Amino acid sequence: MGVDLTCELLGLRLRNPIVLASGILGTSASLLVRAAESGAGAVTSKSCGPRPRDGHSNPVAVDWGHGVINAIGLSNPGAGGEVALLMDARARLAPLGVPLIASIFGGTIAEYGEVAQIVASAGPDIIEVNISCPNVADEFGTPFAADGRSAAEVTEAVKAAVGPIPVSVKLAPNVPAISRIAASVVEAGADAITAINTMPGMVIDADAGRPVLSNRVGGISGPALKPIALRCVADVARAVDVPIIGTGGVMSGRDAAEILMAGATVVGVGTAVWYRGVTALGEIAVELEQFLGRAGYGDPAAIRGLIAYP
Amino acid sequence: MHEVFTVVHVRAENYRTKTLILDRSLSAQPGQFVMAWLPGVDEKPLSIAAEAPLALTVVSVGPFSEALHGLGLGASVWVRGPLGHGFTLPDDPLGKRILLVGGGYGVAPLLFLARRARAVGCTVDVCIGARTSADVLLAASFSAVGAMLRITTEDGSAGSQGMVTQAVDEALRAERPYAVYACGPIGMLGAVEHQCKRYGLPHQLSWEAHMRCGMGLCGACEVHGRSAEGWLACHDGPVDRG
Numbered sequence: 001m002g003v004d005l006t007c008e009l010l011g012l013r014l015r016n017p018i019v020l021a022s023g024i025l026g027t028s029a030s031l032l033v034r035a036a037e038s039g040a041g042a043v044t045s046k047s048c049g050p051r052p053r054d055g056h057s058n059p060v061a062v063d064w065g066h067g068v069i070n071a072i073g074l075s076n077p078g079a080g081g082e083v084a085l086l087m088d089a090r091a092r093l094a095p096l097g098v099p100l101i102a103s104i105f106g107g108t109i110a111e112y113g114e115v116a117q118i119v120a121s122a123g124p125d126i127i128e129v130n131i132s133c134p135n136v137a138d139e140f141g142t143p144f145a146a147d148g149r150s151a152a153e154v155t156e157a158v159k160a161a162v163g164p165i166p167v168s169v170k171l172a173p174n175v176p177a178i179s180r181i182a183a184s185v186v187e188a189g190a191d192a193i194t195a196i197n198t199m200p201g202m203v204i205d206a207d208a209g210r211p212v213l214s215n216r217v218g219g220i221s222g223p224a225l226k227p228i229a230l231r232c233v234a235d236v237a238r239a240v241d242v243p244i245i246g247t248g249g250v251m252s253g254r255d256a257a258e259i260l261m262a263g264a265t266v267v268g269v270g271t272a273v274w275y276r277g278v279t280a281l282g283e284i285a286v287e288l289e290q291f292l293g294r295a296g297y298g299d300p301a302a303i304r305g306l307i308a309y310p
Numbered sequence: 311m312h313e314v315f316t317v318v319h320v321r322a323e324n325y326r327t328k329t330l331i332l333d334r335s336l337s338a339q340p341g342q343f344v345m346a347w348l349p350g351v352d353e354k355p356l357s358i359a360a361e362a363p364l365a366l367t368v369v370s371v372g373p374f375s376e377a378l379h380g381l382g383l384g385a386s387v388w389v390r391g392p393l394g395h396g397f398t399l400p401d402d403p404l405g406k407r408i409l410l411v412g413g414g415y416g417v418a419p420l421l422f423l424a425r426r427a428r429a430v431g432c433t434v435d436v437c438i439g440a441r442t443s444a445d446v447l448l449a450a451s452f453s454a455v456g457a458m459l460r461i462t463t464e465d466g467s468a469g470s471q472g473m474v475t476q477a478v479d480e481a482l483r484a485e486r487p488y489a490v491y492a493c494g495p496i497g498m499l500g501a502v503e504h505q506c507k508r509y510g511l512p513h514q515l516s517w518e519a520h521m522r523c524g525m526g527l528c529g530a531c532e533v534h535g536r537s538a539e540g541w542l543a544c545h546d547g548p549v550d551r552g
Contacts, residue, residue, distance in 0.1 A: 025540070027529030034540030046529070058353035059345070061523035062390065064311055072528050207314045208349035208388065274525040278545065 003292045004299045005285060007041070009243055009266050010166040010191055012099045012125055014041035016285040017300045018256065021247050021270035022047055022103035022128060022170070022194075023072065025278065029088035036098040039282020041266065043093065044101040047074055047130045048082035048119065050111045056215045064203045064212075067222030067249070068271050071215035074105060074136055079118040086122035099125035101168070104158075105133060107140050109150070113157035120162040127165050128245075129158050129190075132172035132197035134219045145172035145197070148184035155188035168192035168245055171236070173199050173225075178232045179239035186240040194245040194268065196232045199225055221271040225249035230262045237263020237305055251275055253287020257295075261306040312347050312388035315364060317381050325444055326370045327415065328379050332387065335362040340423035341396025341493075341516055341549040345524045347388035351377045355521040357419035357493070357548075358392060367418035367448075393524050394548050397423050397491050397514050404431035409487040410457070411502050413439045413474050413494025417447045419516060420493055424457050434458070435481050439474025439498065443467035475501045482509050489513065514551045519543035 005016040019042045020026065020035040026046035035043045055075030062069060076082065082102075090100050102124035106112035116127060131154050132145035144150045151169065158167055169185040171178055173196040182193050198219025203212045211217070229248025236244055246264025249271075250256050256267040267288075272280040288300070297303055315332035322328055336344070338361045346366060347353035352374040359367040366387070368378045381387065396419075400406045408427055410420045417438055424434050434457040440446045441464045452459050460477040461469025470477065475498070481487070482505065492502045493516035506513035519531035526545030533541050536550050 024527050025529050028532055028540065030534070031529050031532060031540035031542075034538070037539070055522075058522060059347055061525055061527060062311060063525070068525070068527075070523065070527070072522065075522075075528070075530070203311075205312060205349065205388065207386065208347075210349050212312065212347075271527065273545075274527055277526065278540075 003289045003297070005289050007266060007300050009042070010126060012042070014099065014266060015097060016041040017260070017266040017288070018281055018285045019101070019245055019266050019268045020044055020281060021268035022130060024270035024273055026103070029085055029092060032089045032100065033092045034278060035281055036093055036096045038278045039285050040098065040269075041285065042099040042101060044103055044128060044268075045082070045086060045089065046076060047103040047105045047133065048076040048079050048115065049074060049105045049107070050079055050115050052076065052078040052081060056213070059212055059214060062203060062212050063274065067220050067224035068274055069201055069203050069213060069218040069220050070198070071213045071218035073215060074133055079104070079115045082119060083122045086119065086124055090123060101126040101128050103128040103130050103170070105130040109153050109157050112154045113161045116158040117161040120165050124165065126192070127158065127162055127167050128194055129154060129167060129169045130197070132170055134172065134198060134200040134217070143172055145181060146175055148181050151181050152184040152188035155185045155190050159189040166191040168194045170194035170197055171232070172197050173228050173232050173248070179235045182236040182240045186242055190242065192243040192245060193236050193240065194247060195236050196229050196248045199228055221249070222275070223249055223251060226255060230258060233259055233262040233264050234307060237308070250284065253284050253289070253291050256284055256288045257291050257303060260300055260303050263305040263308065265304060312390045315387050315389055317383055317385045317387060318363070320381070320383070323367060323447055327367060327447055329359055329365050329367045330378065330381065330387065332364040332366070334364065336364040336389070336392060337361060338392035339396035340426050341419050342392040342394050343548060344389045344391030344393065345521070346378070347390070348374065348377050349388065355524065358422060359418050360422055360425070364389070367415070369415040390524070394544050395546065395551070397516070397549050398551060399427055399430060399432065400488055403427065405433065406488040407433040407435065407485060409478070409481055409490045410434060410436045411474060411478055411490060411492035411494070412436070413498035414445065415447060416492070416494030416498070416516070420491065421448050421451050423491060424452055424455050428455050428457070435487065436460070437462070437474050437477040437481055439477070439494070440468070441465065474498060475505060478502060478505055482511070487511065492516065512552065514549050516549045517543050517547050
């Protein structure tokens with residue numbers, strides 16, 4: 001049976017449902033283009049905020065055995081600098097037919113609106129609102145994703161600033177009820193949900209007697225995150241009726257199928273680049289195609305939400 | 311995760327360079343690197359100077375390298391790696407002549423490569439460039455492995471006066487090598503790349519970049535103008551094999 005991997009996300013046509021996740025390789029136009037050439041159906045830039053940031057000092061990432069922990073610390077050129085990067089990327093991605101998702105963050109609700117307005121001028125296809133970075137609590141306090149009301153306020157501020165560009169809000173896994181946060185942001189105007197960000201964690205080196213990351217805590221990604229992501233995506237899918245960019249622990253086409261079955265519309269891939277190289281993006285798409293073919297499904301939409309609760 | 315190694319020997323290479331010899335091996339290719347961590351200080355990339363046992367040649371250029379220089383016997387160094395892609399020797403190496411070009415402290419990974427190349431029967435020519443005679447690094451070690459050595463210094467205090475690329479020109483005119491391998495400052499690499507292209511020679515150049523995750527994820531070590539769009543020193547390099 002022939003499999004058609006193309007899918008639709010917020011009115012955009014993707015050649016396959018694999019989306020380069022924010023924070024991985026998204027720091028330059030050339031890296032975004034490389035991810036697209038490696039086979040991603042859409043690519044997401046690294047989150048940018050109001051001002052340039054260097055991020056944390058090393059170590060910023062380590063493979064701890066069952067996944068990766070990182071606290072890069074939102075290094076970015078600031079929204080002003082990001083615009084040129086995004087415009088360059090957009091121009092070079094267009095001939096490839098690969099949409100560009102621009103990720104943004106802010107320290108206050110007003111800053112989210114300001115950054116969104118600046119970034120919107122670059123004309124990305126989607127704006128992803130990172131309200132869930134776990135690695136900058138010292139500076140920014142508890143992420144907005146922790147509370148439905150503040151998550152909704154950020155969503156409203158961004159929606160008001162970006163005109164017709166669709167907005168996806170990226171949620172945190174470490175909340176008592178992600179479905180409630182999802183419902184709040186959708187009610188506030190979110191066009192899609194990205195679920196999930198990394199899971200806050202800590203890795204300690206017993207010989208050193210201290211946490212490995214200079215930031216002490218970081219975000220867990222990779223294989224350990226997958227079951228958490230599947231549960232969150234399933235909960236979000238049950239609560240809201242918008243597309244979901246399902247992200248977390250997808251290392252293979254089979255993993256991609258699982259997160260689609262949980263309710264995702266498309267599949268974010270990030271840490272797989274460490275385990276399998278940049279080519280993982282295209283390889284996972286091919287593996288998904290093979291899985292769907294073997295199992296007798298015609299396209300990714302055929303398995304979306306397959307595990308839906310009664 | 312990092313593995314803890316113990317310093318068992320420290321060898322002074324020149325006035326600002328030490329080689330830390332560690333307590334056990336790390337299987338690696340010449341040109342690969344490790345992320346070396348001193349808890350509470352910093353974590354930075356270091357090229358692998360030898361694999362059995364693991365040795366790291368460290369030039370004192372800042373607080374982290376000074377802290378490494380301050381380590382005594384029995385001190386711990388945390389290491390993750392080997393990371394990245396190193397140099398590749400010719401498929402059928404016996405009797406093939408290769409040219410190694412090192413500028414400043416870029417010579418450290420080349421000694422590992424010279425040893426490996428000699429072990430499989432390559433003839434090894436080495437050009438070392440430095441500012442002064444005091445900056446020349448590992449010359450005796452290259453000679454000891456049977457490499458033919460040309461030294462240039464900017465002030466002429468050792469070898470011939472001039473830039474290493476002059477010695478490279480000389481070596482290329484004397485006998486055409488099978489391939490050229492280089493590590494050093496960006497300006498030197500660009501010049502060597504130009505020479506190799508002019509002579510139509512295969513070349514492998516090791517590029518330095520600001521390294522953060524070392525895992526191909528964060529994008530910090532992107533080097534522009536390399537053999538591929540979005541080339542990452544940690545993921546695709548540090549050695550660009552063209």
